[in-house]
Every structure is written in structure tokens, then in C-alpha cells.
Amino acid sequence: MKPPKLTLGEFQVFLLSDGVWRNDGGCMFGIVPRVLWERDHPADERNRVRLGLTCPLVIRGREAILVDTGIGNRLAQDEREAFGHGEGRLFEGLRALGMEPGDITHVVLSHLHFDHSGGVVRRAVSNSLRPAFPKARYLVQRGEYETARSGANVRLRAAYRHVPECFDPLAGALELLDGCAEVISGVSAVVTAGHTKDHQVITVKTPDGEGFAHLADIVPTRSHLKPAWNQAYDLDPLRTMEAKAWLLEQAIAGRWWVTFAHDDQLLAARIGRMADGRLAMSERIAMAEGE
Ligand SMILES: [Zn+2]
Numbered sequence: 001m002k003p004p005k006l007t008l009g010e011f012q013v014f015l016l017s018d019g020v021w022r023n024d025g026g027c028m029f030g031i032v033p034r035v036l037w038e039r040d041h042p043a044d045e046r047n048r049v050r051l052g053l054t055c056p057l058v059i060r061g062r063e064a065i066l067v068d069t070g071i072g073n074r075l076a077q078d079e080r081e082a083f084g085h086g087e088g089r090l091f092e093g094l095r096a097l098g099m100e101p102g103d104i105t106h107v108v109l110s111h112l113h114f115d116h117s118g119g120v121v122r123r124a125v126s127n128s129l130r131p132a133f134p135k136a137r138y139l140v141q142r143g144e145y146e147t148a149r150s151g152a153n154v155r156l157r158a159a160y161r162h163v164p165e166c167f168d169p170l171a172g173a174l175e176l177l178d179g180c181a182e183v184i185s186g187v188s189a190v191v192t193a194g195h196t197k198d199h200q201v202i203t204v205k206t207p208d209g210e211g212f213a214h215l216a217d218i219v220p221t222r223s224h225l226k227p228a229w230n231q232a233y234d235l236d237p238l239r240t241m242e243a244k245a246w247l248l249e250q251a252i253a254g255r256w257w258v259t260f261a262h263d264d265q266l267l268a269a270r271i272g273r274m275a276d277g278r279l280a281m282s283e284r285i286a287m288a289e290g291e
Pocket of ligand 1 (some may be wrong): 115116217261
């Protein structure tokens, strides 16, 4: 089935997904008590909640910019079991659009946790790992890459242990960004920090004032629209909250579409403000049944 599409001026944004996965609910909702988060995100017997892996594909002419890559197919069997994820579905989505991995010109990574960057490589039948998008440039913040490679920080070591295996095969295709950058005209990488020190989100803006933002791990699910609902992984939750407030204000003012990287029901929504000041979703794009 074709992935849902947003049209913004000369851009088309396809809402691809690498499928669903599961992760610990406590990790996903941080200080929020389970009795609150489990109403909308029921946990299984291992305390895991069902999550999505939304990866927008921004197209203008021959330029095809994939934002994040999901988990991909590189996990070992025990990890597949732990996270409830198998081969990944990103390539299926591309095929449904009549595209091939070689058509992707840019891959922009919000940060290098495995659920966003694991799909930069593809495990072949021979078990070797090759770049998943052989003609793409891979863009990430320099600080994110250096933190991920250094291994110096004990808290972060496990979060980045996949990085050598995923990024060594990319060699010359990797492009390190020093702060906010324009990927192509109208498409920007905007550094937010918060979730990681150099976490970035992607915005698309047209000359007519239409907009789209992939908020990555600043607003990973619809529940994280609430100011204090943040992940336990966040290195600087106060920065996450500041970035969230600032990005959502722009999204409301500009009537932008925003995508939720990890919601298991909604791929994207437009956000508005109700009379009492609370946020509400005015339009939504749901994940297809059977994902
Ligand atoms: Zn994530």
C-alpha cells in the first residue's frame, strides 16, 4: 500500500514507516507514572509499549531526502525478540512508491540512537553490512557523531554500541554538520539538543508559508505533546521542553504538519490550541491497519 502523502508547494512528503517495535514504557515516558501513560499506551507482560518508526521522505524533483532510517534489518535474533522488530518495512514503502534505495539522494539523521540510524546499513544474505542507500549522502551533526564514536561517557556507551558497525560501511558518504544547516533550499536541519546534546529536527518550508516538521525524539508520540511528558533517555529534559514549546508554537502559527517518530497510531497531525490553552490535534493521518 502506498504511504500517505503531504503536498507542500513543490515538495511531496511521503510518510514511510520502518514498522512497529516495542520498548520499555518507563523509558519512553520518563517521570510520568505508569497509571497515566498506560491509558493510551498499554504495556505488555514485559512492560513494553507498542511504538512506530516514522521516517518521512521529502521529494522535490530528483532530490529525495529520507529523514531517519528506523531500525533496519541488522539486529541479531535476541535483539529482534527484545524489541519486537524483524526485517523492517522501509524498503516496502519505497517499492510502493516505485522507488529504489538508490534513488535516495540524502539521508538526514536526527541523532544516532539505533531506532533512528540502524537502517543506514542493510544486512545482506552473506551477513555483511552495506550502505542501505548506496547513492545517498548521510547528514548528521558532528557533535552527535563524535559523542557516539567516543565511547567515553558510561551512560551513553550502550546507546551507541551499534555505531561502528553502522557507520564504518558508509565511509566517504558521511557529511558532518556544524549546527543548523540547509539540506536543500527549503529543507533545514535544526539543532534542538535535549534528547541528545546535538539532536536535530528537520523542517520543510515553502515560499507560500506551508510547513512540515519531523520532531523526532522531541515529540516522539502524540502523548509527548504534553510539556512534561518526556523520555527517560533525554540527556537534558529542560532543553527538550524548551525545544518542544518553541517548535510547537511555530507549528501552530504556521499550520505545519508534524510527524511523530514513534507513535503507533498516528503518523502525522496538525496541531492547534483550544480556548483553554491546551494543545489539540486538528487533523490527523493514521497508520494503516495491519502495520
Ligand atoms: Zn527514538
